[in-house]
Amino acid sequence: MYILTISRTLGSHGDEIAKKLSQLLSIPIIDKETTYAEWLPEIADEHGVHMLRSSYAFYHHTYDRDRTYKDYVAEKLKGTLTSGPKIFLGMGSQVIFREYPSTVHIRINAPFSVRLERLQQEWHLGTAQAMLNLEESDTRRKKFIRKVHGQDWEDEFLYDLKINTAQIDVDEACDMICTLVTKRDRLCPYNANQISLFQSEPSRYEFRHEVEREFATILDSYGMDWAYEPTTFPLAFDEEGNISQAISPDFYLKREDTYIELTVMNPKYMAEKRRKIEKLRELYPEIRVILMDKKGLQAFIERHKLKTHTEEIQ
Numbered sequence: 001m002y003i004l005t006i007s008r009t010l011g012s013h014g015d016e017i018a019k020k021l022s023q024l025l026s027i028p029i030i031d032k033e034t035t036y037a038e039w040l041p042e043i044a045d046e047h048g049v050h051m052l053r054s055s056y057a058f059y060h061h062t063y064d065r066d067r068t069y070k071d072y073v074a075e076k077l078k079g080t081l082t083s084g085p086k087i088f089l090g091m092g093s094q095v096i097f098r099e100y101p102s103t104v105h106i107r108i109n110a111p112f113s114v115r116l117e118r119l120q121q122e123w124h125l126g127t128a129q130a131m132l133n134l135e136e137s138d139t140r141r142k143k144f145i146r147k148v149h150g151q152d153w154e155d156e157f158l159y160d161l162k163i164n165t166a167q168i169d170v171d172e173a174c175d176m177i178c179t180l181v182t183k184r185d186r187l188c189p190y191n192a193n194q195i196s197l198f199q200s201e202p203s204r205y206e207f208r209h210e211v212e213r214e215f216a217t218i219l220d221s222y223g224m225d226w227a228y229e230p231t232t233f234p235l236a237f238d239e240e241g242n243i244s245q246a247i248s249p250d251f252y253l254k255r256e257d258t259y260i261e262l263t264v265m266n267p268k269y270m271a272e273k274r275r276k277i278e279k280l281r282e283l284y285p286e287i288r289v290i291l292m293d294k295k296g297l298q299a300f301i302e303r304h305k306l307k308t309h310t311e312e313i314q
Helices: 014-025 032-042 046-054 056-060 069-083 112-123 127-149 170-182 210-221 267-283 294-303
Strands: 003-008 062-064 087-089 103-109 161-164 226-228 233-237 243-247 251-253 258-262 289-292
Touching: 003 014, 014 087, 014 170, 032 046, 032 069, 046 056, 056 069, 056 127, 103 170, 112 127, 161 170, 210 226, 210 251, 210 258, 233 267, 243 267, 267 289
Parallel strands: 003 087, 003 103, 103 161, 258 289
Antiparallel strands: 226 251, 233 243, 251 258
């Protein structure tokens, strides 16, 4: 499964390309209005949201102890991936998802003169006003990336594909991008057919251990929305790019956005399981995962005072 980030200049037809891709690939667009209208009001008042719109340095202010607004937005963007692939339009997504192997970063641009003519025609603006709009837009976008993420918006190494729409129309641009994402194994350390980080929930569950079935009963008794091993995360690859090590956490609690790995194995094997969990956290820092051992599981059952069909956890 892939993620697309699209950086574009005003008048480059970047928005039109994003909308077309959303239709072709059947994946939603997340843009800055989602951030300002839906997410930031959860933690900031009207004045705070205004400051974030007008002063990009304000993103580095804290709202909860040592958590900054920049951290919050990045967490929200990454959190959207639990429901599947996304097209991220701007917002520094090319920086936030820079190390994600399944991401394709696109830059849409056109010469200033071409963009100027488009604004004049599409917005019915005079030359002076159109020039002012373009200059202000380019300045704001450069400033946002520099102030918030400390990066150069025009750094070519932030992007996998740069498209000049002076001679390439929206349909052609979309064809190029679709071709790239369908051959995304060139950009990822594993073949896309081997694994999906966003697999669909299986229609039925075949638990490998009675403890897992017991834990599922506990979750059901509390009306919790969960899935069994819905996601497999690659941890290591061989020289040919094939997955040599992976982990599929036992349970995913949907509302809590948390994975739980149960282990009631012999203590001598616990070290290896802990190493895999630590590696999972290192490679996928946005993932919340809890390793619950025999003692922790028993304490969980007792704390919730639930009857179980298993007399003893083996």
